[in-house]
Amino acid sequence: MSTGLQQDKIEAEAQHLLNGSGTAINAWSSPGPSAFDFRSDTITTPTTRMLSAIAATTLADDVFQEDPTTNNFESFISDLTGKDAALFVMSGTMGNQVAIRTHLQGPPHSIVADHRSHILEYEAGGAAVLSGAMTRPIVPGNGRYITLEEIQEKCDLRSDIHGCPTKLISLENTLAGVVMPLDECRRIKDWATANGILVHLDGARLWEVVAAGAGSLRDYCACFDSISLCFSKGLGAPIGSMVVGKREFRERARWIRKMLGGGTRQLGVLTAAARVAVEDQFLGGVLKASHERARKVARVWERYGGQTTNPVETNMVWFDLQAAGISADRFIEEGEKAGLRLRGGRLVVHYQIGEEAVRRVEKLAQAVLQGKELNGSVEHPPKKMKMTTD
Template sequence: MKQYELRSDTFTKPTDAMRKAMYEAEVGDDVYAEDKTVNRLQDMCSELTGKEASLFVPSGSMANLIALYVAGGRGNEVLMHEQAHTIHHEVGGAAAVAGCMPISVPGDRGIMKRSAMEPMIKKDDYDIAHTSMIEVENTHNFAGGIYWRKDDLAEVRAFADDYGLKIHMDGARLFNAVTASGMSAAEISSYTDSVTFCLSKGLGAPVGSMLCGTKEFIERSRVVRKMLGGGMRQAGILAAAGIYALENHVDRLAVDHANCLKLAETLDAFPGITVDLSKVETNIVFAYTADGQASSVNEKMASKGVRAIASAHNEIRFVTSLEISSDEVDEVCKILTNLNL
């Protein structure tokens, strides 16, 4: 039976052309900064984000953890949205390793406003943890792939400046935000002090994320990367995949977004399933069932080869990527239409 992968864009596999680029990559020892392909990728990402320097790291979770360690500071508090990936799906690394205390902030559609953040700021009493940083997530995974608008970015930047706070962007799907917003990666990143993005999600590389910021920040981040066991050797084989992805897979993200909307409209047409179509902006859609029914609905879909994730008792997450073509999304929609959910 044919399988249709909609669980996550982390399931993307390297294309033949990407594998060829990996095979032909010039390599060296990256711990000594002598891997020319890694260096080329880092220079490329600095230019794309408008930051002074960049660092290739094994994963987005490590990139966020390094940023928290370097800029958050042990014993300090970091404001994050209450549904932030860092709070719920990065194994408590912010507290366990970086020594920061994540403070959850409410916000509609994953966006934190000044009015919600201001009461969370701690005063300068010596016996309490101080607020040092804000982390924003763009696109926001558990808000359904929502991207930050320019006005919201400007508001959080102004707020951070008023209180002397750093801003780190968990931009795991930064280029989905670029595609949906029409803003460049550099324009989005200009509102932040540091930014990370994954090469291994919708961009389709097998491994790796980028962390970008000032030269001083990246120099300190390189030390922390080594401490965490993220110092890689002949990593150019992996970096070549990232270069290929950035040169060839960014423009096609619009296809994933169109496929996601098509899927969302099909799901929303089912009795007993609801989708807020106004929140389908990129490549993630959440479909809602009656309480307690998500797992059984998901199992029925899986029995026909449609693979999604029951992310809560009444919630199923679907993510489109280059792992599923437009024709295959059409096939999924036909399967769902004929399935007795």
């Protein structure tokens, strides 16, 4: 099942498409191989404009809070989100964990969140280790996002010593590419505030929510005590996230960030690139086109009889591999034959994915759903195979 050669081929083809000659070019010349990579929007490659911004950045010490590029960027994000203060962190995980640790002052305490959320499933148990928090997962009844009523049922408001009081609700938007509506966020925040519970948002992809027209960045951010926003996913920066909130929140968050080893010195090399990512991709309005392309990818799949498991509301498409009778491993292999990098049934359409990639998805759909030939080898999908990991 090793496919190293095929991967090399995909990358070489991407380079060829870029400069038209096949001559090796600088890896910074975006999009590069990411043009055919649907595994995640984290694989977006930084651009030459980011490289130029890095070359032109200031190089003062951010632990001393003296770097103008970083300070200006933090003010810029505070303005954009309508929050008092912003703090740059190394990753989305660090942003969430710093925010959680900042809010929670001492056990016993619990956090309520969607059972699929990144903070519960993909942060190495950080909330338990770093904040000593018990987590209370909710399975959304509507299959899309958790509601106020489900949160009310899950929160522990007892002052009984047997309980583990809920001090934080953590939401995620988008989650699986699905938008949590602004009205629901407002209802949750109003109720939480009335009950002395703080609300954090994992807004790694909040940019996508805004690009989908669900509400403004400021309106969404007004619903939360803290928000973490990622620059290195759909916006394409090499590194970095921001946590935003009240001024006192930032003061304590800076302390926690330092404790976790996230206090950095010449941070301008990162913040300069992250600012270009926000300006070019988010403010530049390129995300909407990816949503349109994601819908196109879903239509292509459906044209050949494929089904999807989630609605396409932003940049993620979920192919139902089980219904198609193909395992994730096999689908990935077929994708490689079509010149695509895949990770399973979830296809993430980022701004560096173009029309040629969609044409390849069509070939892939023909191959796995109709048994058509790919790259000379005839591959018929088995009638029924259990889906493996995704």
